[in-house]
Each structure stands twice: as structure tokens, then as C-alpha cells.
Amino acid sequence: MSSRLERVRSVLFLPASNPRAIGHARESAADLVILDLEDAVKREEKDSARSAAVEAVAGDWPMPVAIRLNSVGSEWHSLDVDSVARSKAEFAVLPRASSAHLVHEVAGALSKPLLAMIETAAGVLAAADIAPETAGLIAGTNDLAADLRLPAGAGRQPLQMALQTVVLAARAAAVPVFDGVFNDLDDLEGLTAECADGRSLGFDGKSLIHPRQIDACNRAFSPSEEEIARARRLVEAFGGGAERFEGQMIERMHVESAQRLLDRA
Known part of the structure; x- marks a missing residue:
């Protein structure tokens, strides 16, 4: 396990195309910041976001910083890998990891620690093989719910088996594991409850989509x-x-x- 991930609780995702968000993240209390090139970035901004991410990680940060690539098979993936491999990002993040072979290939091309996002049924079933190839796992709960064809508003209960499988895979491989995002930015009570649920499942921390979620997450995943x-x-x-x-x-x-x-x- 990377010593830089051992005490990570809050994992803040933000679009690499948003310089203002990057500035706020640098000054935040997040334990790990992930500059996103994938879902959070419009197609027409992919190239500029990639350049912005590489430029951002070249500076000093008080916390470890990662860059999330576009998925394997996308038109931007190879360019992302080339740029991130040469960047000063401490970690890279691979979305929609579905096999150990795929993760191994990407990690080898990057030559830096890789966090894999488990976001599909195939990824959950392969998680035990994927985890040893990584520096850690991240549960992508939104994409996973969609891949499992869960009805809108189904909540986390139908995901419990999948989430526990991801935790089991990470623990067997001795790598950290982080819960998925909570989508309602105004519901801090709901966020706190979901953090408590994630901790009870064995997650080390949680993915976040806004700095206002950091304090509640850090408290929930810190021992009382x-x-x-x-x-x-x-x-x-x-x-x-x-x-x-x-x-x-x-x-x-x-x-x-x-x-x-x-x-x-």
C-alpha cells in the first residue's frame, strides 16, 4: 500500500477544465484530489482539460493529486496515458476497470501507481484479480447502479453485495478502498449517514464531488x-x-x- 494513501478519508473529484475548482481544491482539507478528464469534462474541452491537469500537478500541493483518465477504448485514452505518464501526478485513476489484464497494461504504460474504479458488473466480478494490480480501488456507485439497471431512487441497499465485494477484494490485496459519491450537495445529513454506512462496510474513505462535503467525510471516517x-x-x-x-x-x-x-x- 502506498504510504500516501494509508490515511486518506476524503477523495475529491473535480473537472480538470475548471481552474477555479482546482484553486479551491488546492486550499481544501481533502486528503486526495483527483483532476478528472472523463465524465466531468465536455467533449470539446478534453484536450484543454488534459493540458490544464498536467500544468496543475506541476505545482506544489499539500495533498497527493491524481488524474483520472478517459476510459480504455475512448478516443482520448491514449493521449491521456501519454500525458499523465510524463506529468508530475502522483497517481492516475482508471475508470470502468473490468479486468486485471487491462489494468496491468495501463499501469505499465503509466509507470506510476494506479487507482482502479469499479463501476460495472464485470468490474465487481473481476475485483479480486484487479486489486493486486493497483494502488487502491474506488467504487463508482453511479455507473454501477446504471450498469445493474437499478430503478431511479433505488438507493444503496441493492448495491450492498457489490460494495462488500469491492471491499473484500481490496482487503485481500492489502490496498485501500474508497466508497462512491453522494449526489445531493445540499443534504449534509444524508451524506453523513452514507459515510457512516460506508465505514460500516469497511471502506477507508469516500469519493466527493464538492469541497463542502469534505469536513463531514473526514469526521465520519476518523476514529472518535x-x-x-x-x-x-x-x-x-x-x-x-x-x-x-x-x-x-x-x-x-x-x-x-x-x-x-x-x-x-
Whole structure:
């Protein structure tokens, strides 16, 4: 796992064609910024967005920055790969990853760490093979819902199995994994609830589409003071083997989990 991704909670996507958004992102509290060349950019702005992204990552950023390529098979993909490979972007992001072979080829051409977006049924089924080829996985929930032909307004419940499959693949490969976006910019309560759901599924953080979502996301994916205090007590109290701690049986597995929480905090 890249050490630069170990504590990432908030993953902010923004159009590389929007210089104002890039300026705001640079000054934000996002843990990872992704300059998007794909869905967020109009066809007629693809070339200028690519140039803008390369120029933007050449400057200093307080957080790691990635560039999302256009998908394999699109007319812009090869140009994106060539430009991003020569850029100072720390990471690249591949949308609609559907096979380990495809991801391996793109990562090799880039010669830099690649995050793969799992956005299709094929991608979910191949996630266990894709994950070892990557620096991390991102669940693309909007595209996935469309690929699964879910009715509008179906919510996250029909996606639970797919999301858990993505998390399982990432954990087996020891790479970080990030939840999909929350679309309603004005519903911070809904965002907070979806962040809590994502954390309960095992995600390390969440994709975001606006800076106003960052604070709620960072809070939701950070251990609470109560969690930190209990983890410290558990680690300090453990004497080896199975034993009783605050009314529960614990063993080394629980200590390792508590130590991971402390490390993340």
C-alpha cells in the first residue's frame, strides 16, 4: 500500500477544465484530489482539460493529486496515458476497470501507481484479480447502479453485495478502498449517514464531488475520541491469549484491530 494513501478519508473529484475548482481544491482539507478528464469534462474541452491537469500537478500541493483518465477504448485514452505518464501526478485513476489484464497494461504504460474504479458488473466480478494490480480501488456507485439497471431512487441497499465485494477484494490485496459519491450537495445529513454506512462496510474513505462535503467525510471516517480511548485501554490491558476486557472476550486479533485504529488516528 502506498504510504500516501494509508490515511486518506476524503477523495475529491473535480473537472480538470475548471481552474477555479482546482484553486479551491488546492486550499481544501481533502486528503486526495483527483483532476478528472472523463465524465466531468465536455467533449470539446478534453484536450484543454488534459493540458490544464498536467500544468496543475506541476505545482506544489499539500495533498497527493491524481488524474483520472478517459476510459480504455475512448478516443482520448491514449493521449491521456501519454500525458499523465510524463506529468508530475502522483497517481492516475482508471475508470470502468473490468479486468486485471487491462489494468496491468495501463499501469505499465503509466509507470506510476494506479487507482482502479469499479463501476460495472464485470468490474465487481473481476475485483479480486484487479486489486493486486493497483494502488487502491474506488467504487463508482453511479455507473454501477446504471450498469445493474437499478430503478431511479433505488438507493444503496441493492448495491450492498457489490460494495462488500469491492471491499473484500481490496482487503485481500492489502490496498485501500474508497466508497462512491453522494449526489445531493445540499443534504449534509444524508451524506453523513452514507459515510457512516460506508465505514460500516469497511471502506477507508469516500469519493466527493464538492469541497463542502469534505469536513463531514473526514469526521465520519476518523476514529472518535471514545474509540481512540477504548483502543488505548485495550492495547494497554492485553496480556496475551484470550482474556476478559470491559465485559468482552478479547484476543490478539482485537489488539491488532485496536492498534490499526490508533495508527490511523
